[in-house]
Amino acid sequence: xxxxxxxxxxxxxxxxxxxxxxxxxxxxxxxxxxxxxxxxxxxxxxxxxxxxxxxxxxxxxxxxxxxxxxxxxxxxxxxxxxxxxxxxxxxxxxxxxxxxxxxxxxxxxxxxxxxxxxxxxxxxxxxxxxxxxxxxxxxxxxxxxxxxxxxxxxxxxxxxxxxxxxxxxxxxxxxxxxxxxxxxxxxxxxxxxxxxxxxxxxxxxxxxxxxxxxxxxxxxxxxxxxxxxxxxxxxxxxxxxxxxxxxxxxxxxxxxxxxxxxxxxxxxxxxxxxxxxxxxxxxxxxxxxxxxxxxxxxxxxxxxxxxxxxxxxxxxxxxxxxxxxxxxxxxxxxxxxxxxxxxxxxxxxxxxxxxxxxxxxxxxxxxxxxxxxxxxxxxxxxxxxxxxxxxxxxxxxxxxxxx
Amino acid sequence: xxxxxxxxxxxxxxxxxxxxxxxxxxxxxxxxxxxxxxxxxxxxxxxxxxxxxxxxxxxxxxxxxxxxxxxxxxxxxxxxxxxxxxxxxxxxxxxxxxxxxxxxxxxxxxxxxxxxxxxxxxxxxxxxxxxxxxxxxxxxxxxxxxxxxxxxxxxxxxxxxxxxxxxxxxxxxxxxxxxxxxxxxxxxxxxxxxxxxxxxxxxxxxxxxxxxxxxxxxxxxxxxxxxxxxxxxxxxxxxxxxxxxxxxxxxxxxxxxxxxxxxxxxxxxxxxxxxxxxxxxxxxxxxxxxxxxxxxxxxxxxxxxxxxxxxxxxxxxxxxxxxxxxxxxxxxxxxxxxxxxxxxxxxxxxxxxxxxxxxxxxxxxxxxxxxxxxxxxxxxxxxxxxxxxxxxxxxxxxxxxxxxxxxxxxxxxxxxxxxxxxxxxxxxxxxxxxxxxxxxxxxxxxxxxxx
Numbered sequence: 120x121x122x123x124x125x126x127x128x129x130x131x132x133x134x135x136x137x138x139x140x141x142x143x144x145x146x147x148x149x150x151x152x153x154x155x156x157x158x159x160x161x162x163x164x165x166x167x168x169x170x171x172x173x174x175x176x177x178x179x180x181x182x183x184x185x186x187x188x189x190x191x192x193x194x195x196x197x198x199x200x201x202x203x204x205x206x207x208x209x210x211x212x213x214x215x216x217x218x219x220x221x222x223x224x225x226x227x228x229x230x231x232x233x234x235x236x237x238x239x240x241x242x243x244x245x246x247x248x249x250x251x252x253x254x255x256x257x258x259x260x261x262x263x264x265x266x267x268x269x270x271x272x273x274x275x276x277x278x279x280x281x282x283x284x285x286x287x288x289x290x291x292x293x294x295x296x297x298x299x300x301x302x303x304x305x306x307x308x309x310x311x312x313x314x315x316x317x318x319x320x321x322x323x324x325x326x327x328x329x330x331x332x333x334x335x336x337x338x339x340x341x342x343x344x345x346x347x348x349x350x351x352x353x354x355x356x357x358x359x360x361x362x363x364x365x366x367x368x369x370x371x372x373x374x375x376x377x378x379x380x381x382x383x384x385x386x387x388x389x390x391x392x393x394x395x396x397x398x399x400x401x402x403x404x405x406x407x408x409x410x411x412x413x414x415x416x417x418x419x420x421x422x423x424x425x426x427x428x429x430x431x432x433x434x435x436x437x438x439x440x441x442x443x444x445x446x447x448x449x450x451x452x453x454x455x456x457x458x459x460x461x462x463x464x465x466x467x468x469x470x471x472x473x474x475x476x477x478x479x480x481x482x483x484x485x486x487x488x489x490x491x492x493x494x495x496x497x498x499x500x501x502x503x504x505x506x507x508x509x510x511x512x513x514x515x516x517x518x519x520x521x522x
Numbered sequence: 523x524x525x526x527x528x529x530x531x532x533x534x535x536x537x538x539x540x541x542x543x544x545x546x547x548x549x550x551x552x553x554x555x556x557x558x559x560x561x562x563x564x565x566x567x568x569x570x571x572x573x574x575x576x577x578x579x580x581x582x583x584x585x586x587x588x589x590x591x592x593x594x595x596x597x598x599x600x601x602x603x604x605x606x607x608x609x610x611x612x613x614x615x616x617x618x619x620x621x622x623x624x625x626x627x628x629x630x631x632x633x634x635x636x637x638x639x640x641x642x643x644x645x646x647x648x649x650x651x652x653x654x655x656x657x658x659x660x661x662x663x664x665x666x667x668x669x670x671x672x673x674x675x676x677x678x679x680x681x682x683x684x685x686x687x688x689x690x691x692x693x694x695x696x697x698x699x700x701x702x703x704x705x706x707x708x709x710x711x712x713x714x715x716x717x718x719x720x721x722x723x724x725x726x727x728x729x730x731x732x733x734x735x736x737x738x739x740x741x742x743x744x745x746x747x748x749x750x751x752x753x754x755x756x757x758x759x760x761x762x763x764x765x766x767x768x769x770x771x772x773x774x775x776x777x778x779x780x781x782x783x784x785x786x787x788x789x790x791x792x793x794x795x796x797x798x799x800x801x802x803x804x805x806x807x808x809x810x811x812x813x814x815x816x817x818x819x820x821x822x823x824x825x826x827x828x829x830x831x832x833x834x835x836x837x838x839x840x841x842x843x844x845x846x847x848x849x850x851x852x853x854x855x856x857x858x859x860x861x862x863x864x865x866x867x868x869x870x871x872x873x874x875x876x877x878x879x880x881x882x883x884x885x886x887x888x889x890x891x892x893x894x895x896x897x898x899x900x901x902x903x904x905x906x907x908x909x910x911x912x913x914x915x916x917x918x919x920x921x922x923x924x925x926x927x928x929x930x931x932x933x934x935x936x937x938x939x940x941x942x943x944x945x946x947x948x949x950x951x952x953x954x955x956x957x958x959x960x961x962x963x964x965x966x967x968x969x970x971x972x973x
Contacts, residue, residue: 298820301820302820305813305816305817305820306817308813308816309813309814309817312806312809312810312813313810315806316803316806316807316810318806319799319802319803319805319806320803322799322802322803323796323799323800323803326792326795326796326799327796329788329792329795330789330792333785333788333789333792336781336785337781337782337785337789339781340777340778340781340782343928344928344931344932347932351935483823487821487823487824490821490824491824491827491960494824494827494828494831495957495960497831498831498834498953498956498957498960499957501834501838501949501953502950502953502954502957505946505947505949505950505953506946506950508942508943508945508946509943509946509947509950512939512942512943512946513939513943515935515939516936516939516940516943519932519935519936519939520932520936522928522931522932522935
């Protein structure tokens with residue numbers, strides 16, 4: 120995939136290799152991990168040739184760091200998800216081991232896809248940290264941490280609180296949240312059943328392989344039937360072993376669906392940010408309203424709102440007019456400030472909604488295209504499986520006929 | 523020898539994890555667990571004790587049955603059977619047509635049993651009429667088989683379906699079991715009818731034509747229980763002695779039978795297992811399609827695509843169902859019959875050996891005991907005739923049986939292959955039409971965008 124960005128030239132990104140390594144972790148213990156080679160090539164406009172400009176090794180945790188950074192700095196963007204950390208939705212033959220070569224291979228592809236998604240995003244591709252991720256091997260982690268993004272991150276508790284107490288979130292975001300919940304639930308279900316179907320299909324194919332062996336042994340005692348049996352048995356073996364490739368292809372299809380399963384979480388993150396901002400706004404407005412009220416009461420002498428000062432005044436005696444003046448002045452200043460803040464929060468909120476919604480529209484188009492393509496590729500896989508089946512059984516039938 | 527050559531070509535080890543010929547497709551390493559699990563599948567198939575299908579008569583869902591002119595299926599009247607292709611290599615016209623149908627339950631104070639209606643249509647002179655209808659129960663079939671074995675000890679009598687199921691059956695008389703048995707009994711009688719010698723057996727005729735009371739009184743005649751027991755004792759004794767002088771051709775026959783028995787039993791297990799796996803696949807597939815419909819409810823732009831995928835999956839599901847029924851229709855009964863046949867054959871070999879043993883022991887006695895030898899030569903002469911008769915009968919029947927076996931097996935497996943081809947063709951058509959409709963839609967959309 121090629122696209123314009125930081126480099127002022129079209130570039131190609133690939134995660135081309137995976138390697139097992141050992142090293143020491145944060146607690147100074149030996150650990151084994153997999154490192155992935157990321158190669159960046161810039162493409163010359165004139166002749167389309169690509170030149171290797173950068174190549175470095177990264178491990179999964181560094182990808183996670185990159186993503187967490189992007190989540191904080193681009194809360195209005197639906198940030199592409201990473202491939203799964205641990206193998207899920209496995210069926211009996213598939214290994215759940217992170218070190219398993221097939222899992223590593225699928226993860227390699229998933230990580231490449233992740234980088235390509237970022238590189239093709241109109242906003243994310245311009246990010247400096249992303250650029251450095253691809254070009255600066257050493258010190259990159261320190262650079263990211265120096266941005267202090269962890270401090271800027273919203274606390275989970277705060278976000279949760281906001282979700283429950285926000286009064287007037289934009290309806291589109293509420294709908295989006297429901298959509299993402301449904302998407303997550305239905306894709307999970309689909310992947311679970313698909314895994315079971317794969318398991319059963321594997322069984323059907325593999326048992327036929329037993330025919331191969333028995334036919335072969337039987338053919339030894341048969342004169343006329345022998346040849347037919349023997350060659351039919353061979354086709355049964357071919358049939359039985361064909362399922363491995365078929366299911367490997369299907370695993371890629373499952374990965375495509377998984378990406379959108381994880382995208383659901385990214386969508387929810389944007390919704391949460393909106394809720395947080397909206398809640399903040401509502402709180403600020405409420406606070407402002409209450410201060411205005413207080414001010415008014417002080418000015419007119421009526422006490423309708425509760426205030427500590429008011430209580431103590433009641434208990435310990437009236438305050439002097441000077442004191443009251445001072446308080447009113449303080450409040451008026453606060454109200455001014457508050458109004459400024461409210462204005463800017465409002466602006467921020469509207470900007471956020473506008474930008475977020477633009478990205479969501481972009482995401483929707485991407486999702487529709489990708490899912491449609493995935494479903495079509497599933498059909499193509501089925502077609503290929505059927506064609507193989509027809510061929511094998513036609514051959515077997517010929518052999519049976521000859522018996 | 524041909525047989526040996528083939529034996530050396532036969533693959534020695536079990537199922538390889540990758541490809542059959544070593545040309546493993548794709549670059550990926552074989553999955554770590556795969557050789558273990560395929561061996562497991564083999565082990566599961568071979569393990570006699572664990573396999574729950576061991577002694578079960580395969581179950582079939584009668585509702586899935588497909589009508590097929592080769593099967594001893596259903597109420598094709600005997601006359602319409604004239605139009606059926608003969609499944610045995612009999613020359614000329616059949617003149618004896620038998621159907622077994624209408625199982626009925628009878629309850630008495632002592633027991634409950636099932637009877638089957640047997641209709642016979644014939645043009646043979648020795649039959650008093652051209653059409654007969656009687657009711658028989660399984661016991662009667664057992665009796666008939668016993669009589670045939672008695673009269674023709676070295677002929678290959680067709681097998682009867684098993685008496686009862688040891689494992690996995692709650693009720694002795696569930697519908698599947700009865701239907702399976704009925705078909706097997708139908709096959710049993712027809713095989714006898716098609717046998718050049720057995721078809722003229724007197725007990726067979728009585729079985730087909732006698733009324734219930736006639737049959738009971740006839741059964742009471744003939745060699746009693748004790749003499750039959752005596753025969754059995756002698757047979758066991760002689761088989762324990764071993765046969766020293768078994769002629770070469772019968773040695774070969776015996777070897778064949780042993781190996782054949784092994785192989786056909788394995789094939790029976792494998793076929794049952796395939797049916798089971800296909801059934802479980804079908805069960806999962808049934809759930810798979812509807813999820814796409816569920817999904818389509820939340821996706822405006824993908825509704826059609828998702829619904830189409832769901833309907834493709836459902837159609838493939840139906841095709842799987844059909845494939846399963848084809849398997850249980852064409853393959854399983856045939857393979858199972860030959861499992862029973864192989865047991866039969868071992869019995870036939872024993873009986874032949876026993877007849878020869880009688881001769882051998884008399885000859886031995888003659889060689890060592892010089893007294894009482896006057897009657898021996900005559901007796902020995904008779905026994906020699908008996909042995910020669912038995913051997914010839916067996917030889918002839920053996921050739922006939924082998925020929926039939928080849929045809930039946932060939933047909934059964936060809937049918938299975940046909941079912942699979944048909945299954946994949948159906949699925950292919952389904953998905954291809956989906957693909958076409960998606961591409962057409964795309965073309966329509968893009969052409970609409972153009973100004």
